[in-house]
Amino acid sequence: MTAVTNTPLRRDARLIQWLLPAGGVTVGILLLAGPLLATLARSLLVWTDGQASLSLANFSALVNSSHFSEAVINTLICGVGATIASCVLGFYLAWIVARTNVPGRGWLEILNLIPFFLSPYVGAVSWIYLAAPHSGLLQHFFQSQFGLSLEFLNIYSLGGVIFVLALFYTPYIYLFLLAPLRQMDGALEDAARVHGAGFGYTLRHITVPLVMPAMLSGALIVFVTSAGLFDVPLALAAPKGIHTIPTEIFSYVQYPADFGAASAIGVMVVIVTVVLTLFHHRYIGRRRYETVSGKGYRPRLINLRPWALAGVLILEIVYLGGAVLLPTVALILVALSSIWTGQFNPQFATLQNFHYVSFEYSLTRGAIGNSLILAIVGATLSVGIALFQAYYLNRGRRRGRGFIDAVLSLPLGIPSIILGLGFLILGIRTPLYSTLTIILIAYIARFFPFAMRNISAMFLAINPELEQSARASGASWWQTMRFVLLPLLRPALISAWLMLFVIFVRELGATILLYAQGTETISVALVLLSERNFGYVAALALIQLCLLLAAFVLLRVARTSIVEI
């Protein structure tokens, strides 16, 4: 072996084989470290009379501000509320699909996932159309049809934020629980029944505790991402002066900007995220129960009695109606109206809004183009980087793998708006500022771990001996990659690409801080237009919805899995 390694050709091959994966890891670490260090540095700087000095003043000012503590409390309320609601709803939906004989459960299984692909911002906007006080479609409908007053429904509230967040984060829990519920050894529950426990007691004391580790993992992700989500509070809380941490960061960056305060918030959030992630690693991640046994059997499907079936169907209708159907109908009605007065009037029906936002209005036309460029280029680059990272983590040096994996996964928990802030601080005095490129870099930095996790999970299923036999048969490293590994990884690459496409098409938190005139995206255009013209917003939102649903359909057609999120 040593004799051969010394030939120049061999050495080059060895170098590439080492360089590409290590390069992917390095890029990932730089993408993360750059904005975080910039944020940290900025948070510690205080300007007095044009003179910068190191100080903790930004932090102490925040800690002493009642305004900030109010935002923290509001964020906690939203995060905890959304997490609890998603867990309850996600468990029931997963249980219904995995465990009952509800008719059409193959369809329900897929339909329950749709909200996972939709834009929470658009969801929030649609729910404004549906349930804003005095002008909501629902209030109007119930008032005119049944004489019921739904005026107590006010979407502009923390309750409204929790409601919309729960609609969109329920599929996370659902995805986490579907497989454990399906694969659990049916004898675990049957033993409880035979030994005297009723159906409900068994569900509470056996089924739920057995899936609890999976549920907690999902709950942590839902908490971190929903609390850090900028979109929904922007639409539903900010207009009424209810502050949350993401909207607080946003307002500190607006004129007159206080980057020091914004950075200090960012640093605190990142610290909390890191602590929660470590906690998860330490306590929850390892506590998976061995509930699947080779000698067990699949749980039998529960035969729903008519009343139970009715309950199950009502739950499904309420969920899918609330998350998908009603918002879409509301968007269509608004988009088809030349003026929106809170109710649909066929007299004012028109397709003009669609025509205007797609062809005539330069802001929206440019936004659609920008979003597509960002989504396609961003997804492709992210998957490329993630492929090498996953290779490093699964086939590279063993030492430090766990640590690198943890570091590269960190952006999963960091709110987009905080990473966006970091790139803003880094890029504000460079030519990159106000270009699509800086948005693209921020997207990749925030979301490449999704692709990395997905591809890494696929690597686990590929026996290294498959590649070793290719090498033993005379294939070079590159040929082995090309003819053996890449074809085997293809499903994961496709699903990661489509998932990132979806995420980038709807991304708002990072973009909102980095866009400039000419680099607006669809989501940014929606925000900019939200107070100007309902019809344009709805039409543009529907165009975005079509892009997202197209990716969802492709994902189903490709029959790949999105379980590793």
Add this chain to the structure above:
Amino acid sequence: MDRPASSFVKVTSLRKSFGSYVAIDDVSLDVAKASTLALLGPSGCGKTTMLRCIAGLEMPDAGSIEIAGRVVFDSSRGINLMPEERGLGIVFQSYAVWPHMTVAENVAFPLKVRGIAKAEQRKRAQRILEVVGLGAWHDRSATALSGGQQQRVALARALIHEPSLVLFDEALSNLDAQLREQMRMELKILQDRLGFTAIYVTHDQQEAFGLAENLVLMNRGRVEATGHPREIFRLPPSAFAARFLGLNQIEAKVLRTTEHARVSGMPPVRYAEVELENGQTLWGLIGQSRAPEIGEAVLMCMRREHIAVVPVTTEQAHMHEAIPTRQDHAVTITATSFLGLDEEYALDFGGVELRVVQRASALKAGDSVTARFTTDECIILPRDTVDVMTAASNVT
């Protein structure tokens, strides 16, 4: 078939299908109080479905089930008690020990759901854990246990509330051979001590023979045979039973039949001489109530352990008797497989393959030897599936 009025578990005309697949086809069973029944059969024969119907985990389509004088299921009266209302114990093949509970919590579960006081729960859990030999494992996490220990936890859990009927679903087949042997003995002792009625489902004839006082052999959702293990072992009542128990089967045709008393004063037994498919003739015991016709196609069944392979002898053994007690035939060894104490031989018997197990010897493939058949251990059974009732009553 007359049914004992006093049976503790009484299953009558039970049917259960899954879609078009009939899992249980009109099965009736009786189990006497404090006795042990083994449901034996190949996978897919309906034995597990039967057990799950008794437990209430599956709802039969028709029939009735009575446990300890209480009707727990009756399709005609619309009775179907939930599993928890039947007051049973069960041990699963996968043990189903709950990983989120300690050993004591697992074991005390049946008491907890019955609202028994904490102190009492703890006391009884400790007592039953000592009975199954896990006294020191009380507060350990259930996941820290080995397979054999989990099996004991599952057993303790099934017994702690002193159910009158305990169900075992392939409960021993996950254990290694040595442990299985040991558990089998311990189960027998436990049952004598606690006096519960037990139903074992198993595909392993050793397990069934070792545990059960009564045996029900199932095939394709029907009862193929019922009886005492020793009787079924001695005289498999049907071709399926013989095949399932691993007997050699050779196609044959009846040449003549006769009655003969081996020991004077005993009732005579019926024998037949048959022509095997390879042209050889052999005497055997008729293993069914109906005498076969001359010329009827039958199966000659011989247990592997009941054929002896000996070096070629010139002695024409016992041909002077009316019915020979032993019959010798020239065979060739085609393969040997060393099993330790024993050795298995594949024999070529004029074109028919025979399997023989006997003490290991120096015989090797290619040797021409003599196969010695004991006439009373050559059983003649009808080829076609016999009527279930005939087969059953023939045994008992």
